[in-house]
Amino acid sequence: MEGTLQRPKHTAELLQDILERAKALPEQGKVADYIPALAEVNPDYTGIAVAELDGNVHIAGDAQIPFSIQSISKIFGLTLAMERMGDALWQRVRMEPSGQAFNSIMQLEWEQGIPRNPFINAGAIVVADTLVSHYSASRTALIQFVRSLANNPLIHADETVWQSEREHGSRNAALAYLMKSFNNIEADVETVLDHYFYQCSLNMSCVDVARSLAFLANRGLQPSSREIICDPRSTHRINAMLSTSGMYDQSGEFAFSVGLPAKSGVGGGLVAVVPDYGVICAWSPKLNRFGNSCRGMYMVTQLAEELGLSVYS
Template identity: 65%
Template sequence: MIKDISNLQVKLQALLASQQSLYTQGKVADYIPALAEVSAKKMGVCVTTIDGKCVGAGDYQEAFSIQSISKVFGLVMAMKRIGDELWDRVNMEPSGQPFNSIIQLEWEKGIPRNPVINAGALLVADVLVSHFSSSKLAFLSFMRKLAHDDSVFIDNHVYQSELAHGNRNAALAYLMKSFGNIQAEIPDVLSHYFTQCAVAMSCEQLATSLLFLANKGVDPRTKKIICSPRDAHRVNAILSTSGMYDQSGQFAFSIGLPAKSGVGGGVIAIVPNYGVICTWSPPLNSFGNSVIGTNLVACLAEELGLSIYH
């Protein structure tokens, strides 16, 4: 695994240049209208390492809607708050179904397959709403702490757009409630979930905020324990099997890194004992993953020898 990243800036700029024309192969998410307003030509990439280096290219310092990448942080908060009790209410298996499948949730009696599909993330949101006096404030504070940046914010325009077009998520939450697996009031759970999805961060902020997962649960900047090594292992394992929606198996097979995508076009990849890659490009493939983002992670992983399976 490469330790010297002195020439990485040149590599990143060259990689971005090689991807310039590929944005037309994807489609910007439009089922949340606010996301459809973002330019398809936006493109950024950033690599942060646990020894304090940060290198980026393109639009890597521009904030975007992190969407489902927020599920990683919610999961860490819930695991810290209620421990192994969480796994009585949500499983840790790949779903094999669309990330917002209602049919699977019905079959499995309101127990989500894993915490990074929508039903699982709504269950996690319920845990946070039920165990924090102000879960939204706690979530935003957690994000700012991890990013070492108080400018991280909630995009109210995206939040309102999600709220107005979140009927399927509401259906998932009410279905789980009918099975007794949601404790708080559904509007509160949905409001928290849409709030965390509407957090806006740059590639640089996101990559920095996830370094603890590459460092056995410890923030390498402050040396503070964010989660236990066991929980960091568990989160990375879930991201390896389920973080890229129905493309997770292919991603693990070809790239070999724990990763999570969001329909805002972001992709994060954890490289244990090394650092974090974060990319942003809004056009998505049929799985809901950034076309250019996944390409960039694949190219970097191969060129720098970063797969965890090497």
């Protein structure tokens, strides 16, 4: 793919142009409100960052303002769990698209407590369980991992969002207790949920997210530190699952129209991996009916089209 990229001379100018076009779109979507703390975010925030493997970072708009990364955090948890558990992890969570809502209880009941993939809520809760079971201080291990990847020691969990998640997490608790009944949760359920809500409450900017996930564009090697985060086989697997399951029920459409491994979060963030090039992260809080950022989808789609970034080209 390396020889097919069509890079413009001025990436920053291109990002600014795309951002301005996104902000000029007709108003659409709404900010997530089922977690009250997220409903308080300024809906007009819009930012985008591109972190290239050579270390260059290009930004436009609000790309350096931290936001609640929510489900994007599932990538970090999964990476840690895969390194700790190896292939044993796939006995407890599958790698198939769900075809159901990301928090479906019915599907989990039908499939006897084995989640379809690690990017739906039930799958991420199983991953959280493995981290709680394999680390004496799982939250500390996670935040240190993320800070190291992003090279930013100031990354933290937003206490207000974390508390809001706890107070409005009944459905996630239902998923966890149902899996516990099928013996697919090993640790104390409340401890597992506390870890899960904590990771969803991490605050990171577009620049932080793009930099932190550069290893997925570089066969598992973090370019800034030259540290091997995971082997190429694991990198392939994570990217494959991002392609099929990372964008909720819009994953197929995103793969069809954009053609990049990607993950979104209800905080309005959207990250897309471009192998051998870098990582794109866009953020704008208003979501479409699938739970994906309206402006974020537009910006990443436009950038991928104009630079010819699809992995399927």
